[in-house]
Amino acid sequence: MHSSGVLAALLVLPTLAFGQLSGRVGPTTSTASKRAKKICDVTRFGATPTGDIGPALTRAWNECKTGGVVFVPEGNFQMSTWVSLSGGTGVGIQIDGIITRKDGSDKGGNMILVQRSNDVEFFSGNGRGAFQGKGYEMHREKNIMGPRILRFVRVDNFAVHDFIMVDAPSFHFSMDTCKNGEVYNLVVRGGNQGGLDGIDVWSDNVHIHDVEVTNKDECVCVKSPAHNILIENIYCNWSGGSSIGSLGEDVDVSDIVFRNVYTTNSNQMMMIKSWGGSGSLKNVLFDNFIGHANAYGLNVDQYWSPMKQNPGPGVKLDNITFSNWKGTVADGMRRSPIRILCSTDAPCTSMVVENVSLWTDAGTTVTNECKAAYGTGACLRANTDRSFNANSAKTSISRPPPRYQAVKMDSDLPSDFGTTQPIPIPKIPASFFPGTKPLKPVAGSGAAAVPAAAGGKAAGAKASGAQASGAKASGAKEAVVFSS
Ligand SMILES: *[C@@H]1O[C@H](CO)[C@@H](O)[C@H](O)[C@H]1NC(C)=O
Ligand SMILES: *[C@@H]1O[C@H](CO)[C@@H](O)[C@H](O)[C@H]1NC(C)=O
Ligand SMILES: *[C@@H]1O[C@H](CO)[C@@H](O)[C@H](O)[C@H]1NC(C)=O
Secondary structure, X not given: OOHHHHHHHHHHOOOOOOOOOOOOOOOOOOHHHHHHHOEEEHHHHOOOOOOOHHHHHHHHHHHXXXXXXXXXXXXXXXXXXXXXXXXXXXXXXXXXXXXXEOOOOOOOOEEEEEEEEEEEEEEOOOOOOXXXXXXXXXXXXXXXXXXXXXXXXXXXXXXXXXXXXEOOOOOOEEEEEEEEEEEEEEEEEOOOOOOOOOEEEXXXXXXXXXEEEEOOOEXXXXXXXXXXXXXXXXXXXXXXXXXXXXXXXXXXXEEEEEEEEXXXXXOOOEEEEEEEOOEEEXXXXXXXXXXXXXXXXXXXXXXXXXXXXXXXXXXXXXXXXXXXXXXXXXXXXXXXXXXXXXXXXXXXXXEEEEEXXXXXXXXXXXXXXXXXXXXXXXXXXXXXXXXXXXXXXXXXXXXXXXXXXXXXXXXXXXXXXXXXXXXXXXXXXXXXEOOEOOOOOOOOOOOOOEEOOOOOOEEOHHHXXXXXXXXXXXXXXXXXXXXX
């Protein structure tokens, strides 16, 4: 090839920074082309405001799953039959209405499980589509055995976006063994209690960005196995905080980036948690974090006692960088803002703590604590210092580090949502990190609204026996707004 041709070819290659994504993410066909193929409006498959939307969703999926868009129009729907949507390809699930868990429907499982599918887009076109899980009805009885809201298993080339998940009886959204995903413009708002995780991911090549989570467990959490996960613009607005873990045996997690993470009133800004176990977590970057009033800041705990001790020397942590952090913890004497406690049989190596300026809201002294943790910065030791293995070293600091003060989000919650009251459905915010616009416009914000190409083929009149004209009335008008 001519040399300028080589150059031109290089220029069009996507730039894939190390530690981030390994290739393209998201659905492989556009929403418009799916829509042009077929629209399966659930109201033509039997969904009514007072009935159970579950069976209608399944029928609509079966009709559209090989190409088309399952459509839940604006309005209120209820759900008491959980659905398993399997074997789809080239399919959208557009939920513009609100689906509420029906009173008394408290069995476990997943309200919506999407599995073994390829080229899938799950979204709202108006930015107001939501699940209302009414978890408080169970949480006030101390029951967290109810359903999760949404789970993706073995789904490749997908997006989940512009959607709101409120008060899940159990976890909100998990991605299990998926590939090439993009998750964005999401709001999760759950009760103030453990077991109500926001977003959990153990998958390959996933970009999660512009997400707000309120709950009292994981905000955005990476579990094993996972590779090439890029997580940015995350707003933990009263939460457990973000984490990697808990990690057990044969851990295989690498090339993870968390960036632009704002955390307020949470358990931690970032935690890596394990106890015993084996395998490794490596090549990880945690960059540009802001925290206010959290219990812990940077917390690596390989003796995390809420989990049982796993067989093995400990998960090996290697090449992990924490850079450009600001803010405060609630009480830096009681709980160290920087705490890196590694397994003595598998010490942490090549750790870097740089420009991490965390101070305390209460008191005038903080302690940082490291154990079996080697690298540069904070209380880390040079790799040669083996004596540091057995004991932990606490460093007292009684002067605030430079430039620890950090801006706040205007919309920080004044309190959490407890566990006994209904939780209101919020709006998708205009920003998820101070001074930063979402990478993609939020649906319904104007910028993202694109009129559909002259209505898709409406399917479903046959299944529900409705008139074609009725089909048009409910499908065509509501369905005209979708995000590109
Ligand atoms: C360490 O991880 C970073 C990503 O955070 C990566 O750029 C670098 O190449 C890794 N170093 C080694 C020696 O693997
Ligand atoms: C730490 O801050 C300095 C000064 O702003 C900057 O030059 C350096 O790149 C920062 N380090 C990292 C790892 O970002
Ligand atoms: C954070 O929570 C508060 C209280 O509900 C809410 O007003 C605010 O909109 C939330 N922030 C964002 C960015 O949504």
